[in-house]
Amino acid sequence: MIDSQATPGESTASAYRFVALACLVAFLGIRLAGVINQPLLEDHDSSGYLHRISVFAGSQSDDLDAMTADLLPLFPLASAALTRLGLPAEASARLISLTASVLTAVLIVMVAVRFGSWPAGAFAAMLIAFEPTMARLSYAVLTEPLYTALVTLGLWLMVRGSRSAPTLPGAIALGLVFGLSFLDRLEGILFLVAIPCLQWCLTLAAHRDSYLAQLRPLLAWTAVFGAVFVVLAAPQVWYVSKEMNQFALNGRQAWSVILNVRNGQSEEQRLQGLDYSPTTTNLRHLQSTPADLAKLDATVSLKARVERVTTNLDILQRQSLPQLLGLTVLVFVPLGLLFLLRAGHAPAAFVLAGFGVLAFVAPVMHDTIPRHILVSAPPLILLAAFGALGAGRELARHSEACRWRGWITPALLLGLTLVTVAFNAWPLWRMTTGPDNSNPVADRYSDPALYPRFLPMLETTCAATPGEVLLVRKRYIATLSSCTRLMMPYATLGQLQRYAEANGATLMFVESQWDSERPFYHALVEAPVAPDGFELLASDKLPDGRRRFLYRLHPQSFGSQPGGAEGDPDAR
Secondary structure (H helix, E strand, O other), rough: OOOOOOOOOHHHHHHHHHHHHHHHHHHHHHHHHHHOOOOOOOHHHHHHHHHHHHHHHHHOOOOOOOOOOOOOOOOHHHHHHHHHHOOHHHHHHHHHHHHHHHHHHHHHHHHHHHHHHHHHHHHHHHHHHHOHHHHHHOOOOOOOOHHHHHHHHHHHHHHHHOOOOOHHHHHHHHHHHHHHHHOHHHHHHHHHHHHHHHHHHHHHHEEEEEEHHHHHHHHHHHHHHHHHHHHHHHHHHHHHHHHHHHOOOOHHHHHHHHHHHOOOOOOOOOEEEOOOOOOOOOOHHHHHHHHHHHHHHHOOOOOHHHHHHHHHHHHHHHHHHHHHHHHHHHHHHHHHHHHHHOOOOOOHHHHHHHHHHHHHHHHOOOOOHHHHHHHHHHHHHHHHHHHHHHHHHHHOOOOOOOOOOHHHHHHHHHHHHHHHHHHHHHHHHHHHHHHOOOOOOOOOHHHHHHOOOOOHHHHHHHHHHOOOOOEEEOOOOHHHHHHHEEOOOEEOHHHHHHHHOOOOOEEEEEEHHHHHHHHHHHHHHHOOOOOEEEEEEEEEEEOOOOOEEEEEEOOHOOOOOOHHHHHHHHOO
């Protein structure tokens, strides 16, 4: 064990076990309090997941936005299964995330204990329990907590078997775990290649004198792992490929192309414009039209791709990592690698470093916000725990004359714990004692109190007429009102009219914070009289100047006055 010479004796093991258990209890208590006090959804995507849960549960019929090529089925399917027990969709989703987060915490402690002893386990438990951003994401209606739990389970399996010969049952277990991770998040596909590479490196390094004898069992292991992974992934890949009319892993591939384009258009215009079809937004069109997607991809320069990666790397190291993990973790990660190597745990160090690097590959290509890098937390927390423990051991080794030498490591860990808890105390207090209005994870726009003039009207209308389709940019109000939602396009008024008519839109909710930059906004909202076909049902103006409008659409009247489809040059 790393600290076998640094602790006062075996009598302290029970104390460290108690501390680890207490931290896990605190972990659960903080998150349960957060669930109780959290009235808001975490992200625009959370609304989408709630809708898909309702569709999978059979409580809501399919609609235009529910089952697109972007669909990742595991999280909504697991949550929908719980709704069959009588839980509401949001409660089911939060329970899945919370359960997954508890599993992640337990696995982190198990790995830390296996390779660092109970002091490392206790310190790791503290780090994961008292980090506010991680706590807020632990019960989020998002895919990341479940994905992180699955990857951490795979990490534990890899670390546990890092010193032994690979087995076929181990290959099956890892194939199941990482196949499921792909069904939860697209970046799980990386493990199809990464896990065999890690396993080959571990095995061949451990058998340098007889590596030829290991080739056949490694090939068998790789084949079994790959077969299990592919069998799990195949239905999802088939569905997405059918939606995109080509072999594809997920519709997010189209996102990546569009976001790298540099043509002078805003991101909204590139994603939600109507450049290719009057009835389908750019994103949806490109997801189903391989030829046009390939043409667009050909316009993306290597420079643009590199710029996106470098920008995301800068955001990662300056903002996202410190916000997610805190400075205590980041400072001790390099020391953790060093001390694992010095303690003879090179395989564990290799696996942890490998998982840490893999966690950032997909985010730096797309977006490095904290939730997208949540999966990096387990390997980095483990390395930090080993680093702190190793630092204590090193200090003790250089203090042979000190009568309190055996207490240096406990004192260091205690000091770091007190500093970390003190630094995080205020945000954790706000999180656990009432609605946290400063929560950076929660999205204010998901608050029903923001829509007193609109929600009752929409709830009544959509309940009375199930065929109502609400045209809106963000999904929040559609989710809150249980209306079927249609994506608002970046379009001129004429384009908007044709799009709405083609897709059966009957209602339209316009918000200045999202829609004021769209070309139709001036002609619709700021004109003295609304164009024909747009009946204003309600409007308001918030104290901060934001304006909202709810319209009833009458497509049969579109184009009957200037500014309508007949007066729109794009209609000709």
